[in-house]
Amino acid sequence: MTTQTEKKFETVIGLEVHLQFKTRTKIFCGCANEFGNQPNTQTCPICLGLPGTLPVFNRTALEYAIKVALALNAKVSSTIKFDRKNYYYPDLPKGYQISQFDKPIARDGFIMIPTASSEKRIGIHRAHLEEDAGKIIHDSDIKASLVDYNRTGTPLMEIVTEPDLRSPQEAYDYLTTLKLILKYLDVSDCDMEKGSLRCDANISVREVGETILRTKTELKNMNSFKAVKIALEFEEARHRAVYLAGETITQETRLWNEIKQMTVTMRSKEQAHDYRYFPEPDLVPFIVSTEQIDEIRQTLPEFPEAKLNRLKNQYGLNDYDANVLVQEKAIANFFEDCCKIYQEPKKICNWLTGAIAAEINSRNNDIVQLKISPQNLTALIAKVENGVVSNLVAKDILTMMIDSGQSADIIIAEKGLAQVSDDSALEKVIDEILAANPGVVAQIKEGKDSAKGFLVGQAMKKTQGKANPKKLGEMITRRLLNA
Amino acid sequence: MSLNELTAHEILGLIKTKKTTPNDVYQSVISAVREKDSAVKAYVRTCENNADLATLKADAKFPIPTTNKDNICISGHETTCSSKILAGFKPPYDATVIKKLKETGALFVGNANMDEFAFGSSTENSAFGPSRNPWNLDCVPGGSSGGSAAAVASDQTIWALGSDTGGSIRQPASFCGVVGVKPTYGRVSRFGLIAFASSLDQIGPLTxxxxxxxxxxxxxxxxxxxxxxxxxxxxxxxxxxxxxDVRGLKIGIPKEFFIEGLDPEVRQAVEAAIEVLKAKGAVFKTVSLPHSEYSVATYYIIATAEASSNLARYDGVRFGLREQAKTLRKAPIIDMFEETRDAGFGAESKRRIMLGTYSLSSGYYDAYYLRAQKVRTLIKNDFDAVFADCDAILTPTAPTTAFKIGEKTDDPLAMYLSDIYTISVNLAGIPAMSLPCGFSKAGLPIGLQIITKHFAEETMLRVAHTYEQATDWHKKVAKV
Structure with a gap:
């Protein structure tokens, strides 16, 4: 007999990701599809669901959806069919959402996620197209709820996994991997803060060895991948505790409360909607040919996993460096553009993951918008390697290049930043330093070699960083030996 | 004969020869409305400001006074589907048909009464009260495009738009003794037609x-x-x-349509019409549409299912009526939805929303909606089989002539059966029309229905025109 405390539990998680497409216009009308505009300024009779209006399907949304389906290694449905999901809510103008029910555009796909030892296959159950709803703002000042319909009709793709995830960490890793793939496709901003990527989670806990799934709970309202992980950890612990107490889990939808760091009941299964799905009669089903799908397949980018391996093989980068580069497709592309001009992959990588990354962060920008070209960056790196400027000064030059968009040459010339390589000029500086610091000179002569660094520092200060510190060190040593 | 009594093609001829002007015709129609509509009640709203006349171009091709049905959007005009729930709704856009009509110089007379959201066969379900049949003011004009048909029949317009979901153009055309066409599904744009049942609705002419x-x-x-x-x-x-010329045309007579429930006077008139067309060279044969007995049941599942969803947008949030609850019951927003819909919809709308919601509900979907869709395919196949060997089908439009106001309001099923000959056409998506083919002893018009295959409107019109040329039913005028 096993006692309750000896029970070994296993967690089963499935995720639903909602992805907003960044198409120019909405999915069923010509309104702009943009985030952050004044409320109700990007609406029209169609997305407001005014009587008599009809939806017209945006073919770019179809192309994006097929791209996602192919990236998820899924089967693309040849029939594109929409259904109505009926429910009442003030942010849903028509009283139904146009969605896909029995013929999702994609099914039976998978993605590989990294694990500690190797990688794991996470099945994609289905992915379908639908329209986003509006947004309700509860205003406590005027004691009313306001609706903003700007978001209404934003193309949305819901990506549903199989219950293949076995821990909150795996869920987190799946989300990071998925997001990177989606960013490479360039179909969405994938920004959880702006709501362009949203995630709901289904979780159940069972004893190891059980084959059927136990009662699940659905978690909503997580605003970051980290929140998804913590909410799942909370829920996992709650399920275990309930089972250890000999009780049962109730099937329900729970909301993650970020402030209290806990999940709370939103609605029970009994309160669940009957969505009364039926085929959308305003949109006639149509066929996508294999030729069309193949055409879209040709436009798919190199995916992160493939790029990682190629960067390692082609440029001799280590796993860490290659991994950092592929996290941003634009950075990886910039890296390769630099390598075409200047064949020092490791040095370019160091600059990109160091100084450039810092500039991107401090400016809250991205590499494409940064005023620096692969030509300018590689020219600067070459100047460091040729001893024209010191590494330290080069970083200042980089900042100035990004500020002004000018090349390193112009900045060095204008600001007189070239290293002082004239020995006589340096000898004069050393004379002054040695004369000003007799005590330190004495210490060095007594054998305290480390004090020499102080003199080098002083000399650097005097030359405003324009001297080569290595050369200064050598010259000071020589002078003291000869003295 | 005054101008308002003429047809559009007669008026166009007079304008061309400078014997009249669009303004004269329009004024003639407006005075007819002032004179007659207190008795007929064809209109729910008229546009007496002559706005279209003011902007009329000299080269307009069809400067014809035109009556709109109250479920087709005209930009800036209140459009209510004869329902309280849309009170005050002024669409900021023209329906595509309105846009096309405006481009040709149409002069809009007003919006015609209808059964609320086109739910009905008599206009008795209008929130504005019933329209009257110009041939007998105690009778209904049919529905749901009853106002449009009554306006045409009483010469309160030159022609009118209607919409037909299960017979809503043809049955009132039959009851009022005018011509009504339901085109092939997809022939006429539905953009701007306030939806009843999206897969069945089609706009068409009443003339x-x-x-x-x-x-x-x-x-x-x-x-x-x-x-x-x-x-x-x-x-x-x-x-x-x-x-x-209908020589050699093969016309089918479906045996299932000439059975019990068909008024003997209607049967006689249709049989006489067959003789007229035979004399013109058409060939008749008996055909079978074996699944027609299921058409009414099939229709009321599909149409109400779509309607229950189409009418969900009338929730008081963005336009039309909004009612607040006096006391909090569930949640303020839910209470508002319920109060608004309870106050805004009439009894028949509520009945159809409930029917449709039920048949789409989890656990009932397969038995009702899905099964109805399968039967719909069988009904369509019946027509395909007949049209493999026939150019047209000829039937009565309705089993009876116009009934008395109030006669069927307590018996929704009896009311639904007045569309028994028209409904299957919508389910199959094919074109059909009704034209006058006689009068009952009581002096009420009888309608003849001609059905053809998809996009064969030309054949349909050819048969109808040939019959019309051989008879003078269409020249009879209702005295209001």
């Missing part, structure tokens, strides 16, 4: 004769990128099909 029907169909037909269900099929000049 004084077949030539006018062909002319109005010319104007409103055609592919519309704003309506994904409209079909990109070239539009012929329908007036060219009015040749008067």
């Amino acid at each position: 004084k004769d077949v030539t006018d029907a062909a002319l109005l169909l010319n104007i409103i037909s055609g592919y519309d990128p704003m309506d994904s269900t409209s079909i990109n099929e070239p539009v012929p000049d329908y007036t060219k099909s009015l040749t008067g």
Whole structure:
């Protein structure tokens, strides 16, 4: 007999990701599809669901959806069919959402996620197209709820996994991997803060060895991948505790409360909607040919996993460096553009993951918008390697290049930043330093070699960083030996 | 004969020869409305400000006074589907058919009464009260386009738009003794038509004769990128099909349509019409539409299912009526939805919303909606089989002539059966029309229905025109 405390539990998680497409216009009308505009300024009779209006399907949304389906290694449905999901809510103008029910555009796909030892296959159950709803703002000042319909009709793709995830960490890793793939496709901003990527989670806990799934709970309202992980950890612990107490889990939808760091009941299964799905009669089903799908397949980018391996093989980068580069497709592309001009992959990588990354962060920008070209960056790196400027000064030059968009040459010339390589000029500086610091000179002569660094520092200060510190060190040593 | 009593093609001839002007015709129609509509109640709203006349171009092709049904949007005009729930709703856009009509110089007279959201066969379900049949003011004009048909029949307009979901153009045309056409599904854009049942609805003309029907169909037909269900099929000049020649045309008479429940006077009139067309050279044969007995049941599942969803947007949030609850019951927003819909919808609308919601509900979907869709396919197959060997089908439009106001309001099923001959046409998506073929002893019009296959409106109009030329039913005028 096993006692309750000896029970070994296993967690089963499935995720639903909602992805907003960044198409120019909405999915069923010509309104702009943009985030952050004044409320109700990007609406029209169609997305407001005014009587008599009809939806017209945006073919770019179809192309994006097929791209996602192919990236998820899924089967693309040849029939594109929409259904109505009926429910009442003030942010849903028509009283139904146009969605896909029995013929999702994609099914039976998978993605590989990294694990500690190797990688794991996470099945994609289905992915379908639908329209986003509006947004309700509860205003406590005027004691009313306001609706903003700007978001209404934003193309949305819901990506549903199989219950293949076995821990909150795996869920987190799946989300990071998925997001990177989606960013490479360039179909969405994938920004959880702006709501362009949203995630709901289904979780159940069972004893190891059980084959059927136990009662699940659905978690909503997580605003970051980290929140998804913590909410799942909370829920996992709650399920275990309930089972250890000999009780049962109730099937329900729970909301993650970020402030209290806990999940709370939103609605029970009994309160669940009957969505009364039926085929959308305003949109006639149509066929996508294999030729069309193949055409879209040709436009798919190199995916992160493939790029990682190629960067390692082609440029001799280590796993860490290659991994950092592929996290941003634009950075990886910039890296390769630099390598075409200047064949020092490791040095370019160091600059990109160091100084450039810092500039991107401090400016809250991205590499494409940064005023620096692969030509300018590689020219600067070459100047460091040729001893024209010191590494330290080069970083200042980089900042100035990004500020002004000018090349390193112009900045060095204008600001007189070239290293002082004239020995006589340096000898004069050393004379002054040695004369000003007799005590330190004495210490060095007594054998305290480390004090020499102080003199080098002083000399650097005097030359405003324009001297080569290595050369200064050598010259000071020589002078003291000869003295 | 005063101008308002003429057909559009007669008026166009007079304008061309400078014998009259669009203004004279319009004024003649407006005075007819002032004189007669207190008795007929065809209109829920008239546009007496003559706005269209003021902007009328000299080269306008069809400067014809036109009556709109109250479920087709005209930009800036209140459009209510004869329902309280849409009170005050002024669409900021023109329906595609309205846009086309405006481009040809149409002069809008007003919006015609209808059964609320086109739910009905008598206009008795209008929030504004019933319209009257110009041939007998105690009788209904039919429905749901009863106001449009009554306006045409009482010469309170030259022609009118209607919409037909299960017979809503043809049955009132039959009851009022005018011509009514339901085009092929997808022939006319639905953009701007306030939906009842999206897979069945189609806008069509109600006119004084077949030539006018062909002319109005010319104007409103055609592919519309704003309506994904409209079909990109070239539009012929329908007036060219009015040749008067039906020699050798094969016309089917479905045996299932001439059974119990068919008024003997209606049967006689249709049989006489068959003789007229035979004399013109058409060949008749008995055919079978074996699944027609299921058409009413099938229709009321599919149409109400779609309607229950189409009418969900009337929730008081963005437009039309909004009612607040006096006391909090569930949640403020839910209470508002319920109060608004309870106050805004009439009894028949509520009945159909409930029917449709039920048949789509989890656990019932397969038994009702899905099964109805399968039967719909069988009904369509029946027609395909007949049209493999026939050019047209001829039937009565309705089993009876116009009934008395109030006669069927307590018996929804009896009311539903008045569309028994028209409904299957919508389920199959094919075109059909009604034209006058006689009068009952009580002096009420009888309608003849001609059905053809998809996009065979030309054949349909040709048969109708040939019959019309051989008879003078269409020349009879209701004295109001």
